[in-house]
Amino acid sequence: MTTTTHQTAGRFAARAGTFGELLDAVGDRWDAPTPCEGWTVRDVAAHAIEAERDFLLRHDLLATDAPDLSDPAAAWRTHAADVVAALARDGVAEREYDGYFGRTTIAATMADFYGWDLVIHGWDVARATGQSWSISDEEAASLGATASEWGDALYGEGICAPAVTVPDDTPAQDRLLARLGRDPSWTPA
Known part of the structure; x- marks a missing residue:
């Protein structure tokens, strides 16, 4: 993995970690409404997991079953660990493909599309549950x-x-x- 690709994969891992910390602090507020109209905190967590899993499954990068969403924070931790492990495998992070916005890599997509989504949805979770962000x-x-x-x-x-x-x-x-x-x-x- 090149230094740049390693840094890009690291950016995803950092964003995933921050999102996980917010989910860990939700407590019993999973059904609280969020700034995403019609979505609860639980819906935001499920969206993040399902969207990322869908992308990684389309690229044959996940072999595990979907995590149990009955505990969204635990499901997120399991999912994030699966993603980080997939990105760490030889050649995965720098694998190129033709994405929606042009030629890119798996690591760039995870950091700059899905990781971007995690930052913004992190604000949604924080706002809905009274956490600082x-x-x-x-x-x-x-x-x-x-x-x-x-x-x-x-x-x-x-x-x-x-x-x-x-x-x-x-x-x-x-x-x-x-x-x-x-x-x-x-x-x-």
């Missing part, structure tokens, strides 16, 4: 740059809602969230 201005800029690469597809069905208008002096993370169709001041009803 923040990212640096640098991370917000990086996530925003990735979103820019997707063009109009960013607002396609099931991706992001239309952007929310916020003042120009809004912090970088909140501007990113607003761009992704989330009201940065959202709180559970």
Whole structure:
């Protein structure tokens, strides 16, 4: 694995770890509504697992059965360990394929598409359950740059809602969230 590919796979692992920490702290609030309209915290966790598993299964990279979603935090830990193990196998992380947005690698997809999703859904989980969540201005800029690469597809069905208008002096993370169709001041009803 090249240094760049190793760093990219590491970026996924770090994002997966942070998402897992948020899920571990949910407690008994799995059915709390999230900023994702119609989704509970449990739904967000299931979405992250199922979307990533679907991608990895299409590339014949998972041999294990899907984790039991009755305990979403435990299911996430099992799933994340499976993904990290798959990325660590010889040649997997740097394997190229033609993706939705062009030629890419398995590691880049996991870090910059699915890992991107984990950061944003991490905010959803944190907001829904009263946990703190923040990212640096640098991370917000990086996530925003990735979103820019997707063009109009960013607002396609099931991706992001239309952007929310916020003042120009809004912090970088909140501007990113607003761009992704989330009201940065959202709180559970």
